[in-house]
Amino acid sequence: GENVEQHPSTLSVQEGDSAVIKCTYSDSASNYFPWYKQELGKRPQLIIDIRSNVGEKKDQRIAVTLNKTAKHFSLHITETQPEDSAVYFCAATSPGNTGNQFYFGTGTSLTVIP
Amino acid sequence: DSGVTQTPKHLITATGQRVTLRCSPRSGDLSVYWYQQSLDQGLQFLIHYYNGEERAKGNILERFSAQQFPDLHSELNLSSLELGDSALYFCASSVDGGSGNQPQHFGDGTRLSIL
Numbered sequence: 560g561e562n563v564e565q566h567p568s569t570l571s572v573q574e575g576d577s578a579v580i581k582c583t584y585s586d587s588a589s590n591y592f593p594w595y596k597q598e599l600g601k602r603p604q605l606i607i608d609i610r611s612n613v614g615e616k617k618d619q620r621i622a623v624t625l626n627k628t629a630k631h632f633s634l635h636i637t638e639t640q641p642e643d644s645a646v647y648f649c650a651a652t653s654p655g656n657t658g659n660q661f662y663f664g665t666g667t668s669l670t671v672i673p
Numbered sequence: 674d675s676g677v678t679q680t681p682k683h684l685i686t687a688t689g690q691r692v693t694l695r696c697s698p699r700s701g702d703l704s705v706y707w708y709q710q711s712l713d714q715g716l717q718f719l720i721h722y723y724n725g726e727e728r729a730k731g732n733i734l735e736r737f738s739a740q741q742f743p744d745l746h747s748e749l750n751l752s753s754l755e756l757g758d759s760a761l762y763f764c765a766s767s768v769d770g771g772s773g774n775q776p777q778h779f780g781d782g783t784r785l786s787i788l
Contacts, residue, residue, distance in 0.1 A: 591774035602675065602763060602779040603716065610774050648716065652774075660729045661706070661777060663716045 561586040563651050565664025572639050573672050580667045582649035583631040589651040592625060592632045593661070597646045606647075607634070639671045676700065677766050677780035685786045691752040694783045698745055698766030704728075705747040706777060707739055710761040722747055751785070759787045 562585040572578050582592075590611040595603035609616045609623045609632065616623050620639075625632040632651075636643055649664040676699035684692055698705050707719040718731035722741035733739075736754075741747040751758060761782045769775035 593776050595779075600761075602781050604675075605776045605778065608776055660718060660721060660731070663718075665715045 561589060561651055561653065561662040563649060563662045563664045565649050565667060567667060568665065569668045569670075571670045571672060574639060574641060576639055578634075578636045578639055578643070578669055578671075580634045580647055580649070580669070581631060582633070582651070582664050583629075584651040584662070585630065586651070586653055587627075587630065588653040591652045592623070593650050594623060594634050595648045595650070597648065597666075599645075603648060636669075639669075641671050641673050644669055644671045675778040675780060677764060677778055679762075679764050679780035679783050681783060682781065683784050683786070685788060686754060687788050688754055688756060690754050691750065692754065692785065694749040694751070694762050694764075694785075696747045696749070696764030696766075696780060698747070698764075699778055702766035702768050702778070703745065704767040704769055704777075705741055705745070706765045706767070707733075707747070707749050708763040708765065710763060710782075711757075711759070716763070719749070754787050756787050759785055761785075 565582045593608035596606045597603040609625050620637045622635040646666045646668050648666050650661040652661045678697040680695045703724045705722045708716045719733040720739045721729040725741050736752050739749045763782045765777035765779045767775050767777045
C-alpha cells in the first residue's frame with residue numbers, strides 16, 4: 560500500500576514569515592493529494608488539494624506544489640498569522656476498486672510566533 | 674459546518690463496556706470513513722463503507738465493527754473496551770467511491786473516554 564512521510568514534525572516561524580511542509584509518497588498511482596488543518600480538539604478541515612494532472616495550485620496565502628517524478632508534494636503558507644497555528648496533515652490516495660482510502664502523513668505542528 | 678454529523682460528542686464509560694458511535698454523512702455522499710485519533714497522534718484509518726458495502730479495512734481491531742445503513746448513516750461499534758481505546762473517533766464522508774480524487778469531509782468527532 561501507499562506510504563506517506565511528512566516533514567518536519569514541528570515547525571515554528573515568526574509571524575509574517577513563510578512556512579513549508581513537505582510530504583513524500585510511494586505509490587506512483589496516487590492521483591489526489593489533500594491537505595488538512597486541525598486545530599486542537601477540532602476536526603480536520605480541508606484547506607487545499609491538488610490532483611495529479613496539476614503541478615501547482617494556489618489559494619490566497621496557501622499554495623501546494625506537486626512533483627510526480629520525485630513523488631513529493633509541499634504546502635506553502637506565506638505571510639503567516641497566529642491563527643495559522645495548528646497541526647497540518649498531508650494525504651495521498653489512488654483510485655481502486657476498494658475505494659479511495661486516504662493515507663495520511665503523521666502531521667506537522669505549526670506554531671506562528673507573534 | 675462540514676455537513677457531517679457525529680453523535681454523541683462525548684462518551685464516558687468503563688472498561689469492558691460496549692458503545693456505539695453514529696455518523697450521518699453529508700447530503701449526497703455515499704462513502705463513509707472512520708478514523709481513530711489518540712492523544713497527539715495522527716489519523717488512523719479504521720474502515721470505509723460505500724453505499725452500504727464495506728470497501729476497505731485499515732487498522733481496525735476485531736473488537737470493533739461498523740456498518741452503513743440504507744439511509745447511508747453509519748455506526749461504529751466498540752466492544753470489550755480497554756483504556757487504550759480512549760481517543761477521538763472521526764467520521765468523514767465523500768462522494769467518491771473509487772475514483773480516488775475527491776476530498777473527505779470530517780465530522781466534529783466523538784471523544785471517547787474509558788475510565
